[in-house]
Amino acid sequence: MSEPGPAVANAAPGTDPVRYGRILLKLSGEALLGDRQYGVDPEFCLTIARQIAQVKALGVQIGIVVGGGNIFRGLAASARGMDRATGDYIGMLATVMNGLALQDALEKTGLPTRVMSAIGMNEIAEPYIRRRAVRHLEKGRVAIFVAGTGNPYFTTDSAAALRAVEIGAEVLLKATKVDGVYDADPLTHPGARRYAELVYADLLRDQLKVMDAAAVSLCMENDLPIVVFDLNEANNIVRVARGEAVGTLISGSKSG
Helix, strand or coil: CCCCCCCHHHCCCCCCCCCCCEEEEEECHHHHCCCCCCCCCHHHHHHHHHHHHHHHHCCCEEEEEECCCCCCCHHHHHHCCCCHHHHHHHHHHHHHHHHHHHHHHHHHCCCCEEEEECCCCCCCCEECCHHHHHHHHHCCCEEEEECCCCCCCCCHHHHHHHHHHHHCCCEEEEEECCCCEECCCCCCCCCCCEECEEEHHHHHHHCCECECHHHHHHHHHCCCCEEEEECCCCCHHHHHHCCCCCCEEEECCCCC
């Protein structure tokens, strides 16, 4: 059973009210690429860190799950003949590298940060322990969760949903390169329609490629809303935390 997140009233004095007091931000590995084709762009990491710092200044508690697709994808390696479990473990190690890069950027903005790994590597990251993670958040630290769930055959989307539920996050924010969920790929279909709101069942029924079914089901079972938004748009993380209509909101029911 997860512990409840903080009340909205916990926003820092003198700041605008926020809708969500504790959030889980899911960043893909590709989000750290910037303009590069491979690896991590320190400057773009710093841009992301500054956005997170703005949210933190509102009094919001922040956990982050980061992927590793900019370095290695276990599923793609499996398709080329590598053992799936081995590929997934290599992918988990890639998320650790990304987590450390993001920690460095966050600390450059003055935010105390802890990297917590589902796979033991005590010299560079703390082991993931749910109660310790919650305590870090309560102490005002940003917690970065790496190495997925620690198990092969699970995506970092599933890891994000799991960690969000465990820490009592009030919303799961999925940062992407587009401004929400569309009925077709907007990059190849100019007439694609963006959804302002969806219910969990829509994702599963229509097989919308937002998150895998395991992640969506976990969010649905725990009534955890998901917001899919464009990370490249300035201040979007802050706007979501304040409850503004940004991207696509996925929940148990539509407001309208």
